[in-house]
Amino acid sequence: MLCEISLVIHYSTMHQEQVKENDCTASLEVCNEITRVHIDANQTNHSVALDYISKNIPFILTGDVCITRGGSRWPIFDLWLQDEPNEGTGYLNVDYICQKYGDETVPVARCGREEYGAHPKTEMTFREYLNYLTSFNNSSHTDCLYLKDYHFMRSHPDVELYETPACFSSDWLNEYCCDKGIDDYRFVYMGPKGSWTPFHADVLRSYSWSANVCGKKRWILYPSGGEDKLKDKLGNLPFDVSTEQYASVAHHLYKQRMEVVQEAGEAIFIPSGWHHQVHNLEVTLSVNHNWFNRNNVPKCWQYLQETLSCVQRQIDDCRDMHDWHGHCQVLLRAYLGFNYGDFLKIIIHIAKKRILTNEDANYDVQPILAILQSVCKDEIALQVSQVEVNDCLAHLYKHLPDNKK
Template sequence: MKNQLCIFDSWITKNWPACFSWRSPDGLIDFKKIFENVPDEKLCVSDCSVIEFNTHPVREVTVEEFISYWTNKAQGKDDRILYLKDWHYFKKSSENSWFTLPEYFSSDWLNEFWSLRNDLSDDFKFLYLGSHGTWTPFHADVYRSFSWSANILGHKRWWIFPPGEEKKLLSSNGQIPFDIRSIIKDRTDVKYYLVDQYSGQVVFVPSGWYHQVVNMTDCISINHNWFNATNVSHVWDHLQDQLKAVEVSTKDVSSIPGWHEECQTCLRAYAGINFEEFFSMLKYILITRWPRSSSNDDDGVSSFLKKCKSMQYTSLEVLNNAMDYELTSLIETNLKIFQTALKNPLLWRKYYTTDVKTSTWIRMHDFCMVIQIIKEFVHHETVNTLQLCNGVLQSFWSGL
């Protein structure tokens, strides 16, 4: 997938249960249906009518309070502009009940690996529910991931900027603006796309494209952040840039023992992921995309996943040990395919034909690309300093 803006029309969501179940007979949002599986959920909502310290203040409300607010606002009895966003709805209500993941977005390294982890409970699949006038400030997505946003009901307006254009909007002290609507009106030197998104349509936001979104009507949408073979290089570049920023900000204490480890702790807090987690994810993708014998391609993967999910580990280290053991077995069994893909990153293209299933060449693309990123990763100075490649595969990684 090219790193270009794309809008899919409503054909992509026309059979999604959410498009029917979350819409009431009068064409409005059906709150009863949405909240029936999570009636006691505590909801974190942003107040878009207030800006404090360059952010919208967040408050916690009950489902009952949120529905009451929505009703009162519709009747003109509440002036607040509350936005329920980044809600991990699908952790408690199966996504399969509400939508079908489009094939174009099916290779999702981020959510796939995070769903395997027992050491934390998180994902990057969200439900957004906002009344007319709610909005998200100007930003680029987490990790420089892709994102897709399916508008189940309502009308959204997007301002979307190709990479680099956001720099033209920096303030005198180098800050990204919080709200670009008034700034952009008279600027003819800035390139951007103004997109109106309607019910059923899906907007694909490429890596590193800054954007701001306003709900022109009451809206409900499903949003995912993800990355895969096509944009993992953007994610890796961004992670390195974030580490440099952390190191620069703490250079006055760089002589203290453990500084590199503390920088990784800060990186995790600042960027949401550190080098150890990133490497763990790369190893997971390598294992699950490694070509097996033709008749048992999925059996080995399924066996590995079942083993991991049955493990009651509480640290990433234990999962890493299990993955190293699995990789050792794969290397001993079929090193040749790894070496071939290492030498020829475009090997996957021979699978990109009309008579080969899309899922087959996508998996091969993942396999080829993750090898290239691992090769870059293991030779990074910080990786060596932190000894992230130590263990049973140390000599294998160092030989790449």
């Protein structure tokens, strides 16, 4: 099994028993309390949300700006929900969803099973899943099914169900995916009470935001680096940290553990490298994005480098084989979904796009330059993309003012 490596940050071990709405001007110290940041139509506290993101600290976004577009509610509230709840499907407008999207194939996780530290996946039509959800309380169902990682926006680029909150809108990852017309990292989740996602950190140690359209979620989080102390003797992370073993005040990491209940109409920000577990407390519909930008791209790059080192150690005995480094890149992509070439394509695309359009150029180019300069010191990375990296650096230097070079 490939090892898992996380970046370590310093955090306070102060413990609070309740999550409450903090004064948003308070010191941004990581503690067991997750702050709710309220942003209204006038963008009050917008800068506070950006400060939490830049400091890699979780928070819950509340207020009209979280679920509105141009002053109106997200269309998904009016289209996918109904005024009165039904047994099994809650506030979901099953008739509308079936009529519009019933024949689509959707990914579904089996929450009652474990395979390789995750829930095994299957596929159903959306109609089949909604039929299952309608009768979920029936005792004949022995497995809890969770519709998750559904690329709705990718499948329906012309359907505007929601809008990314402004504080989460600087998103290099999905910008690249949309520009290239490839699979993105924007998802729809739908599940009954009791559906859940096991303990994990997000792809490439990216950020994540998740907004509840209806229902409630219970989140359990550990600061980056804290998960290392949860591993067993073989280096494996726990599958489920909701049990009494981990929730007890006697547990050695209890003071680092965070829990919060996210309500409908709220969005939660999950920082880079923070391991978390999620439970639906009732029928829940949510939208989720994974993303990175100038703030966390160094963490993503470092995690990619560290994971490659781990891959290399795992197959070091095969170093004499032809194109050993190339095989390492194949394994890296199989493990993370990215390899050096994939990551550098994103960075170079964003760099050239910012230069050509002058869009956010002064803001975004500096961290891109730092990543590419780091690549120039990495022999493996240069083997993968030396021509592209050198070309991009030449463009960057040409357009940067002298005092920024």
